Amino acid sequence: xxxxxxxxxxxxxxxxxxxxxxxxxxxxxxxxxxxxxxxxxxxxxxxxxxxxxxxxxxxxxxxxxxxxxxxxxxxxxxxxxxxxxxxxxxxxxxxxxxxxxxxxxxxxxxxxxxxxxxxxxxxxxxxxxxxxxxxxxxxxxxxxxxxxxxxxxxxxxxxxxxxxxxxxxxxxxxxxxxxxxxxxxxxxxxxxxxxxx
Amino acid sequence: xxxxxxxxxxxxxxxxxxxxxxxxxxxxxxxxxxxxxxxxxxxxxxxxxxxxxxxxxxxxxxxxxxxxxxxxxxxxxxxxxxxxxxxxxxxxxxxxxxxxxxxxxxxxxxxxxxxxxxxxxxxxxxxxxxxxxxxxxxxxxxxxxxxxxxxxxxxxxxxxxxxxxxxxxxxxxxxxxxxxxxxxxxxxxxxxxxxxx
DNA sequence: TTGATTAGTGTACGTTCGTACACTAAAATG
DNA sequence: CATTTTAGTGTACGAACGTACACTAATCAA
Numbered sequence: 001x002x003x004x005x006x007x008x009x010x011x012x013x014x015x016x017x018x019x020x021x022x023x024x025x026x027x028x029x030x031x032x033x034x035x036x037x038x039x040x041x042x043x044x045x046x047x048x049x050x051x052x053x054x055x056x057x058x059x060x061x062x063x064x065x066x067x068x069x070x071x072x073x074x075x076x077x078x079x080x081x082x083x084x085x086x087x088x089x090x091x092x093x094x095x096x097x098x099x100x101x102x103x104x105x106x107x108x109x110x111x112x113x114x115x116x117x118x119x120x121x122x123x124x125x126x127x128x129x130x131x132x133x134x135x136x137x138x139x140x141x142x143x144x145x146x147x148x149x150x151x152x153x154x155x156x157x158x159x160x161x162x163x164x165x166x167x168x169x170x171x172x173x174x175x176x177x178x179x180x181x182x183x184x185x186x187x188x189x190x191x192x193x194x195x196x197x
Numbered sequence: 198x199x200x201x202x203x204x205x206x207x208x209x210x211x212x213x214x215x216x217x218x219x220x221x222x223x224x225x226x227x228x229x230x231x232x233x234x235x236x237x238x239x240x241x242x243x244x245x246x247x248x249x250x251x252x253x254x255x256x257x258x259x260x261x262x263x264x265x266x267x268x269x270x271x272x273x274x275x276x277x278x279x280x281x282x283x284x285x286x287x288x289x290x291x292x293x294x295x296x297x298x299x300x301x302x303x304x305x306x307x308x309x310x311x312x313x314x315x316x317x318x319x320x321x322x323x324x325x326x327x328x329x330x331x332x333x334x335x336x337x338x339x340x341x342x343x344x345x346x347x348x349x350x351x352x353x354x355x356x357x358x359x360x361x362x363x364x365x366x367x368x369x370x371x372x373x374x375x376x377x378x379x380x381x382x383x384x385x386x387x388x389x390x391x392x393x394x
Numbered sequence: 395t396t397g398a399t400t401a402g403t404g405t406a407c408g409t410t411c412g413t414a415c416a417c418t419a420a421a422a423t424g
Numbered sequence: 425c426a427t428t429t430t431a432g433t434g435t436a437c438g439a440a441c442g443t444a445c446a447c448t449a450a451t452c453a454a
Binding site for chain 2: 021022023024025026029058060062063064065096097098099100101102103104105106108109110111112119121122123124127128130131141142144151188189190191192193194195196
Binding site for chain 3: 200201223224225236237240258
């Protein structure tokens, strides 16, 4: 039909640029980046990438990346024989983990897990939880609550029409907490740990 | 001395905007966002945020966020009586998730945990592990190994002078793997999950 | 080989953006 | 209360940006 489509290759360059600068460049600099001599070429490319769902426009018509822009090959098991490289394809530029875990920076804070009361849901002592500061939580949410001047991480449950805080450790035999007064400080939206020494 | 400094508050709005759009807005839209009536105010604010190290300029003089822009406060428990705000808002330290979890982006990739064979060390099905690609691992490391064309996450142990792969699930009764040939693909340096619906 | 199709070129133009500059407003200090 | 300092206002202007449009180049299918 027509010319060969080099868009994937060009997208890769754009993704690298974004990884370095955290910014979609102007058509001019994108043209320079890709070796185009007319910035219209960059404009057309961007149009195609928009249609393909890699870029979108903000309310004020500026260019911004979409979630798809950040999709990276994750390692996938099973792997084809003798080809672990292909399955991994280590991306030189990784999506920012911050983007994955933090949606509203202004109300987000981190907290360290103390003790093993939430071990059944994979929250080990020393793990860091990502918390969004708000009072409204839903039943089933893991929340940060203020109890006797201590910040506690527990699952919010409902018992006989009352809210209670449930530890997640069958072996540890922790009691469900049914305080008279309880203040929800934040909702846990994620967690992480580092195995680095 | 002078007017109260509302920069932290304004920075928070900018950070939220960035989290939504992955883009630093123009001075005009930033002014609208913050309720400024002159875009010069936004320009001045941005200048201050540059000096403070939250923003920088790309080679073509466009505005981009710095690593510090992505730092989050870490709450400290226990809390002083009735003062949960202070523990969060006046944090001991600020940290960026990327800096914490990814030290060498070029050899780092992500992988999703399948199954519950590592549940005792807090790796639940669906969790994402951060892996650094390298062959040299130490005993006790959690590693990604290639076994029968499958990528497996296990703990590397030494048994009678031989290396072996140990699952971490006492209840599940998984066997220790003692393959004739085993290839270490990567070392797990971190893990995370999101509780978001 | 020809025709259809799509990528990139070159130029022109209106709009928006960033910056400069003089000015006003609000707080803290002495 | 006066002084000092810094945040925000208002206006103006050149430069950069995005877009439009006509044109050329490269590939594939018939």
